[in-house]
Amino acid sequence: xxxxxxxxxxxxxxEPELGRLTAGMLEKMTERGPDSxxxxxxGAGVAGQTKVTLRGASAEAIEETVADIKxxxxxxxxxxxxxxxxxxxxxxxxxxxxxxxxxxxxxxxxVGRGTRMEIFKEVGLPADVAARFGxxxxxxxxxxxxxxxATESAVTTxxxxxxxxxxxxxxxxxxxxxxxNNLRRSLRREGMxxxxxxxxxxxxxYLTWRMQEGLSLGDALEVGLExxxxxxxxxxxxxxxxxxxxxxxxxxxAVMAETDQYVAFGSEYRxxxxxxxxxxxHVWEPEPATxxxxxx
Amino acid sequence: xxxxxxxxTPLRELNGALHKLPxxxxxxxxxxxxxxxxxxxxxxxxxxxxxxxxxxVGYYCAGMNKLATVQIRGSAGVGVAENMMSGFxxxxxxxxxxxxxxxxxxxxxxxGNASSRxxxxxxxxxxxxxxxxxHMSAFMAQAGNLVVFGDAGxxxxxxxxxxxxxxxxxxxxxxxxxIEKEMRDEHKAAVHDILTxxxxxxxxxxxxxxxxxxxxxxxxxxxxxxxxx
Numbered sequence: 055x056x057x058x059x060x061x062x063x064x065x066x067x068x069e070p071e072l073g074r075l076t077a078g079m080l081e082k083m084t085e086r087g088p089d090s091x092x093x094x095x096x097g098a099g100v101a102g103q104t105k106v107t108l109r110g111a112s113a114e115a116i117e118e119t120v121a122d123i124k125x126x127x128x129x130x131x132x133x134x135x136x137x138x139x140x141x142x143x144x145x146x147x148x149x150x151x152x153x154x155x156x157x158x159x160x161x162x163x164x165v166g167r168g169t170r171m172e173i174f175k176e177v178g179l180p181a182d183v184a185a186r187f188g189x190x191x192x193x194x195x196x197x198x199x200x201x202x203x204a205t206e207s208a209v210t211t212x213x214x215x216x217x218x219x220x221x222x223x224x225x226x227x228x229x230x231x232x233x234x235n236n237l238r239r240s241l242r243r244e245g246m247x248x249x250x251x252x253x254x255x256x257x258x259x260y261l262t263w264r265m266q267e268g269l270s271l272g273d274a275l276e277v278g279l280e281x282x283x284x285x286x287x288x289x290x291x292x293x294x295x296x297x298x299x300x301x302x303x304x305x306x307x308a309v310m311a312e313t314d315q316y317v318a319f320g321s322e323y324r325x326x327x328x329x330x331x332x333x334x335x336h337v338w339e340p341e342p343a344t345x346x347x348x349x350x
Numbered sequence: 351x352x353x354x355x356x357x358x359t360p361l362r363e364l365n366g367a368l369h370k371l372p373x374x375x376x377x378x379x380x381x382x383x384x385x386x387x388x389x390x391x392x393x394x395x396x397x398x399x400x401x402x403x404x405x406x407v408g409y410y411c412a413g414m415n416k417l418a419t420v421q422i423r424g425s426a427g428v429g430v431a432e433n434m435m436s437g438f439x440x441x442x443x444x445x446x447x448x449x450x451x452x453x454x455x456x457x458x459x460x461x462g463n464a465s466s467r468x469x470x471x472x473x474x475x476x477x478x479x480x481x482x483x484x485h486m487s488a489f490m491a492q493a494g495n496l497v498v499f500g501d502a503g504x505x506x507x508x509x510x511x512x513x514x515x516x517x518x519x520x521x522x523x524x525x526x527x528x529i530e531k532e533m534r535d536e537h538k539a540a541v542h543d544i545l546t547x548x549x550x551x552x553x554x555x556x557x558x559x560x561x562x563x564x565x566x567x568x569x570x571x572x573x574x575x576x577x578x579x
Contacts, residue, residue: 303486304485307428322387323425325387326387327406339465339484342466
């Protein structure tokens, strides 16, 4: 199962509503994914600064880690969200921050990084996860959310989506890949590392590897149609937009709606039912094996 | 005439009330507002009712329908009128995957497009789609008629048995054992009859359709193909 929601805002007047609308959409997908939930929000960014989303074992643990980071990195800023924190450092300091985390706080996970992207995910019901991190108060240009019903690996925070595929890039997935073990082995030979037995992490790693090899995200998705075997609907986020790809059989559901104000994605129409102006929206199902992209 | 607002009345309460109606009920006309894409709305009806649903519905709307007329003013999710036995289901918008799947009787009319696997494993239902149908439509279709005003996607009628497929537009590709067949007068009459029952006769000349059906080569194992497996 699993549920996916996505909202890409075209009209800046709607940007303050991004978090509230996404939280409502995410909760609608509880029946499709009650095990864990997560979301990526593309909010404000500052040129030259990188936002690193960190996850600690607890709210107290991450608060302590953030206090230490602030001591070690002058100019670092941080926003705490329960057991996650978004730390903003000058981009040239990110490698040093990684090294510092490995050394000083090995239990802290890097969930994602980018100029604008923040990622939050946790086990639990979607409404609870959204409330923990304060999704409804967030604003931005686009957001992608996922509710997970676990099939291919355990119910853990590491098994929750979205998966980061690179700077300002993330992936959510509904479906199951059948060749993920083989592909994981191949990618490990190429130098990629994986934390879980999860199939989506392999898809994310695959796209990251393809892009490291020089492909654009769109081209990486295109060649992925050949290399990724199984059922999938992917929604990917980039700094400026989002993309959708369904496998050639298109078993996994997908509905989209577009108005002058937004483009929205839902695993089911229910997700879209409360969006403003939905009655006049163009509503359609994305075609199989076709890469869709919206950017602004 | 009961008018039910699904924003207020729980869906199970509505479906429970519809299921309790005897076949000779006087409450034959129901209006449902605010469906908001909910699943299994008006599924399992078994009385000569008319149910109007004002807005888009989710999965399996009017599934297993017997005798009833269900009018959906909006789009329908996966499996609209799935396994319909008799009656009439009319979608004014688009339908998602597997519209009319496994249907044994009755008539399903879709004014917009139907996506993949429309009429999969149909067993006697008649389906009219005024738009186009997606890939793998009429997969393993056994009996009944699928009439498509627009185009059909990949692998139309794959592994088809004895259902008849009438497509007015293009067919992206035919599935295994599905071939184009001659459109004879009896087939034009059949299309005319279906369009009449769907309430849209006179809009399209039945002779504009092409007919597709089974080549009947998959019915029996062919030893010459043993090497293919």
